[in-house]
Amino acid sequence: MLSGGGARGLAHIGVLEVLQQRGFEAEVLAGTSMGAIVGALWASGKRAEEILEIARKAPWLSLFDFSMSLRLINPGKLERYLAQFLPERFEELPRKLVAVTTELPRGQAIYLYQGHLPSAVVASAAIPGVIGPVVREERMLVDGGVLDNLPIVAARFLGAEKVLAVDVTPDAALPPDDRSLRNTLGQVRHTARIMQQRLTQLTLAMHPPDLYIKPRLDHVGIEHFERLEEIVEAGRKAALEVLGEGAVSL
Numbered sequence: 254m255l256s257g258g259g260a261r262g263l264a265h266i267g268v269l270e271v272l273q274q275r276g277f278e279a280e281v282l283a284g285t286s287m288g289a290i291v292g293a294l295w296a297s298g299k300r301a302e303e304i305l306e307i308a309r310k311a312p313w314l315s316l317f318d319f320s321m322s323l324r325l326i327n328p329g330k331l332e333r334y335l336a337q338f339l340p341e342r343f344e345e346l347p348r349k350l351v352a353v354t355t356e357l358p359r360g361q362a363i364y365l366y367q368g369h370l371p372s373a374v375v376a377s378a379a380i381p382g383v384i385g386p387v388v389r390e391e392r393m394l395v396d397g398g399v400l401d402n403l404p405i406v407a408a409r410f411l412g413a414e415k416v417l418a419v420d421v422t423p424d425a426a427l428p429p430d431d432r433s434l435r436n437t438l439g440q441v442r443h444t445a446r447i448m449q450q451r452l453t454q455l456t457l458a459m460h461p462p463d464l465y466i467k468p469r470l471d472h473v474g475i476e477h478f479e480r481l482e483e484i485v486e487a488g489r490k491a492a493l494e495v496l497g498e499g500a501v502s503l
Contacts, residue, residue: 255288258421259475262287267488353397
């Protein structure tokens with residue numbers, strides 16, 4: 254399963270590349286936010302190198318605006334972009350996929366695994382304050398990372414007996430003199446990182462995966478799409494360190 258993490262989630266491509274080379278076949282994919290985007294592309298049958306090429310050409314800065322302005326990006330923009338590369342419905346995927354979202358205002362994790370695919374993926378990646386909510390079946394849905402950034406439980410919900418987890422959750426630790434904490438926006442964003450990291454730690458403690466890969470992404474933020482190649486390489490390196498040589502088995 255693939256966690257959320259904004260641009261950091263592009264590391265999933267490097268991990269998938271190594272898994273592909275090792276002959277690994279996943280029956281079930283679970284993704285949150287960027288993990289849902291990359292996971293949906295892989296579940297559709299695309300190879301890692303194809304996903305990387307899509308990422309290289311994607312207009313990330315227009316699809317995700319992290320300036321936290323008062324104007325939210327219309328989720329339809331990202332949906333139309335992803336629809337170019339994805340089938341219309343979950344049922345058309347050759348692999349099972351679940352996209353994790355958060356329902357507002359109740360604050361409940363919602364697992365999407367049937368019906369219209371592009372809108373479900375966008376709902377999973379609808380970062381509050383960046384992309385507007387997705388309304389689906391009369392429910393207002395936002396980024397799954399609000400409640401479940403590491404969707405181990407979601408993977409098991411769809412029947413996964415063994416789980417390989419790739420975690421790109423941003424690290425909450427900052428140096429004491431970090432300048433981003435000098436303004437209100439920086440404080441709000443850092444508070445969100447702390448909460449997300451604590452929830453992820455709780456998930457790992459209560460539902461440990463069978464294999465755990467955490468790419469080293471020091472000083473890489475959720476908005477650093479321009480560092481794509483570096484991020485993907487971090488994913489490759491982390492996967493090789495954990496998996497070693499030879500075929501992958503769980």
